[in-house]
Amino acid sequence: MVPASFLHNRVFPVLLITLWLMVACGGGGGGTQAPPPSLPSLISAFTTTQAVVPMGSSTSLSWGLDASVTSATLDGQPLIGSSGIATVTPKFRQSYTLVATDGKRTDTRVVKVAAQGLDLIAGDLGGNGCLDGIGREARFSWPWILASDPQGNLVVADPNFYSVRRVTPAGAVATIAGNPAETGYMDGPAGIARFGQIAGLAVAPDGTIYVVDFGNQKIRKIAVDGIVSTFVSFGQGGSGAFQYNPTLDASGNLYVSGYFSGKIQRITPSGVATEFSTGFTYPGDLTILPDGTLLVIETFGGTLWAVDADGTRTSVTLTFDPTDAQGGYISSIRALAADHSGGIYLSTSRLGLLYRDAAGLVHTVTGWKESKFLGGGFPYGLAWMNDRLALGVTNYGGEIATLLPGGQPASLAGWGGTLARVNGTTSTARFSNAYSLALGGQGDIYVVDTDSTGHFPAQVRRVGRDGAVSSLGLSVDLGYVSGQTPHPLPLGDGSVLFTGNQAIGKVTLTGDISSILGGASSGLGLDALSGICADAQGTIYFGENPWLSGNRQIRKLTSTGQLSVLAGNSAGIHSIAGVSFDPAGRILAADPSGQLVWGISLSGSATKLAGVEFNSGFLDGAFGTGRLKWPSAVSLHPSGQLLICDQGNFAIRALSSTGNLSTLGGAPDRQGVRLGSTNISFTNPSDMAVTTDGDLIITDGFAVLCWTAPFGN
Numbered sequence: 001m002v003p004a005s006f007l008h009n010r011v012f013p014v015l016l017i018t019l020w021l022m023v024a025c026g027g028g029g030g031g032t033q034a035p036p037p038s039l040p041s042l043i044s045a046f047t048t049t050q051a052v053v054p055m056g057s058s059t060s061l062s063w064g065l066d067a068s069v070t071s072a073t074l075d076g077q078p079l080i081g082s083s084g085i086a087t088v089t090p091k092f093r094q095s096y097t098l099v100a101t102d103g104k105r106t107d108t109r110v111v112k113v114a115a116q117g118l119d120l121i122a123g124d125l126g127g128n129g130c131l132d133g134i135g136r137e138a139r140f141s142w143p144w145i146l147a148s149d150p151q152g153n154l155v156v157a158d159p160n161f162y163s164v165r166r167v168t169p170a171g172a173v174a175t176i177a178g179n180p181a182e183t184g185y186m187d188g189p190a191g192i193a194r195f196g197q198i199a200g201l202a203v204a205p206d207g208t209i210y211v212v213d214f215g216n217q218k219i220r221k222i223a224v225d226g227i228v229s230t231f232v233s234f235g236q237g238g239s240g241a242f243q244y245n246p247t248l249d250a251s252g253n254l255y256v257s258g259y260f261s262g263k264i265q266r267i268t269p270s271g272v273a274t275e276f277s278t279g280f281t282y283p284g285d286l287t288i289l290p291d292g293t294l295l296v297i298e299t300f301g302g303t304l305w306a307v308d309a310d311g312t313r314t315s316v317t318l319t320f321d322p323t324d325a326q327g328g329y330i331s332s333i334r335a336l337a338a339d340h341s342g343g344i345y346l347s348t349s350r351l352g353l354l355y356r357d358a359a360g361l362v363h364t365v366t367g368w369k370e371s372k373f374l375g376g377g378f379p380y381g382l383a384w385m386n387d388r389l390a391l392g393v394t395n396y397g398g399e400i401a402t403l404l405p406g407g408q409p410a411s412l413a414g415w416g417g418t419l420a421r422v423n424g425t426t427s428t429a430r431f432s433n434a435y436s437l438a439l440g441g442q443g444d445i446y447v448v449d450t451d452s453t454g455h456f457p458a459q460v461r462r463v464g465r466d467g468a469v470s471s472l473g474l475s476v477d478l479g480y481v482s483g484q485t486p487h488p489l490p491l492g493d494g495s496v497l498f499t500g501n502q503a504i505g506k507v508t509l510t511g512d513i514s515s516i517l518g519g520a521s522s523g524l525g526l527d528a529l530s531g532i533c534a535d536a537q538g539t540i541y542f543g544e545n546p547w548l549s550g551n552r553q554i555r556k557l558t559s560t561g562q563l564s565v566l567a568g569n570s571a572g573i574h575s576i577a578g579v580s581f582d583p584a585g586r587i588l589a590a591d592p593s594g595q596l597v598w599g600i601s602l603s604g605s606a607t608k609l610a611g612v613e614f615n616s617g618f619l620d621g622a623f624g625t626g627r628l629k630w631p632s633a634v635s636l637h638p639s640g641q642l643l644i645c646d647q648g649n650f651a652i653r654a655l656s657s658t659g660n661l662s663t664l665g666g667a668p669d670r671q672g673v674r675l676g677s678t679n680i681s682f683t684n685p686s687d688m689a690v691t692t693d694g695d696l697i698i699t700d701g702f703a704v705l706c707w708t709a710p711f712g713n
Contacts, residue, residue, distance in 0.1 A: 055117025129672025473511025626661025
């Protein structure tokens with residue numbers, strides 16, 4: 001009802017009374033006046049058959065348009081007709097935009113489709129690992145222990161892993177026996193057998209594989225049916241304990257080098273070991289020439305010896321062909337392999353791959369400085385695959401190559417990493433070590449690119465939504481991001497904070513570097529800062545993780561500059577890697593030394609969320625049962641689960657709200673990046689961040705990866 005004061009107001013009385021009467025009588029029309037009719041939407045429908053598809057798969061988009069539409073586009077491409085269907089193959093979580101206009105109005109609709117699986121954002125997928133597969137799917141670390149079997153396959157062992165593997169001439173790699181993630185001593189079927197560190201291999205004409213198990217000081221046998229047994233045991237310790245690099249003669253006798261003892265032992269097929277030849281200095285690789293002569297290399301001295309059937313040794317001269325580009329003293333011979341003509345291939349760390357012909361002259365096949373080997377690596381192992389020479393090439397990871405005519409190597413299996421720092425697109429960009437990351441406001445990814453070898457200074461780099469990689473500034477000075485565990489924190493203006501050795505630094509879009517906290521002259525005594533995050537009020541939380549002594553603690557820096565300790569040693573925290581902020585009001589922190597993940601309230605109370613203190617492992621289960629190994633980052637997923645970067649297990653783990661730990665992807669016995677929607681694996685996952693859509697961005701060795709829809713939505 002209209003107040004009476006309005007009726008008595010003498011200002012515009014007729015107008016007010018008229019308005020009052022219209023309201024009271026329904027506008028004089030005998031009822032409520034209907035609103036003007038709404039115009040129809042120009043886009044009547046825009047849907048997808050599947051919102052989530054396996055990585056590399058396709059789905060359909062369909063749409064319907066009003067008859068008044070004069071033009072429409074799908075992702076900028078013109079459409080014809082009032083309806084249609086398009087087949088699309090999404091990349092990551094891709095948005096498709098439909099725009100329609102009738103000349104007066106414009107409607108826009110967006111549909112997102114996720115390509116579920118692990119895919120490359122930028123960088124190089126090569127690196128260390130132990131992954132079976134075909135060709136470049138497979139991974140090695142140091143494949144320098146090689147032998148050939150009667151079928152022309154290559155038998156390979158890696159000193160960093162505890163298994164024996166086979167490589168076919170087609171490049172298919174499969175594990176024969178052992179477990180790469182578990183050392184031990186156990187005979188039996190291939191799947192349950194366990195080895196210590198393997199130091200040598202030889203294969204008999206019947207296919208039996210002899211394994212020098214240095215870790216257990218035994219020689220083991222793998223029968224054709226895969227059963228593993230112990231052939232000979234050696235005494236533990238002592239100067240002759242390091243037994244390795246065997247070879248077999250035509251009678252089935254096994255010859256083994258005693259690296260520290262300087263002796264060569266001969267072991268009969270029945271397992272009787274006798275001293276065969278002595279007086280060597282660090283004897284290494286052995287091979288048998290077609291005439292039965294045993295060749296022995298002295299690893300560091302560069303001497304090659306020929307030993308006759310009585311154990312008498314004679315020095316073999318190594319003289320360069322006068323026409324060869326190289327010359328001089330040959331030293332550091334790592335491996336050798338004899339061909340059927342009596343020629344000898346020698347792998348040397350100083351001069352590269354050499355060949356001594358039957359006439360006694362040495363020729364360079366591939367010089368070390370020429371870097372003709374894949375990834376610029378060095379061939380530490382040599383063996384024959386029928387008529388092809390196989391090379392175990394090592395360079396920040398390993399691969400098996402074969403030698404083509406003219407000395408050019410060709411990749412057979414594996415993928416050695418490339419230590420480089422190159423800006424560019426997804427396929428051309430290179431990282432020296434994509435260690436840690438954080439997400440920017442515009443979908444950019446900021447990566448701290450470090451390098452423990454010292455080839456490159458640490459640097460903050462940006463990965464755009466299109467996969468293009470650029471760098472902020474040239475390098476970050478000592479005392480800032482030079483720490484062992486640096487982490488970035490993007491700010492709204494495009495600049496980035498980062499933890500370093502003694503300070504929190506800041507790098508701007510133009511590359512200017514400054515310190516916002518700490519430094520050697522600050523007097524704060526900060527040491528080995530690691531992990532950094534912020535809440536909505538701009539309060540910064542970061543870890544302090546001194547290596548030798550001192551407090552391991554999480555500090556708090558307010559927007560007004562007040563610095564305090566939130567939680568530390570007294571709360572039970574042993575180390576701090578990645579930290580993240582939970583909007584529920586707590587800090588999530590990875591504790592790699594303690595093998596734990598913590599939740600820390602803003603009042604400073606700390607609660608163990610996952611792991612068993614000082615008890616590493618790879619085990620799913622409820623709290624107190626599930627185990628981690630060197631967790632390096634933790635982040636909340638929109639599903640409510642906590643995702644844990646379990647670096648030591650090469651895996652991503654998921655922690656439910658009830659405290660149950662499960663494995664989302666990866667495993668300790670499958671080290672190496674494998675992309676796809678199933679059976680994915682990682683090389684060295686060190687940090688991660690979750691997008692608002694629930695996708696997971698991961699730094700992994702030389703690459704930045706995206707795991708789209710890890711939970712399938």
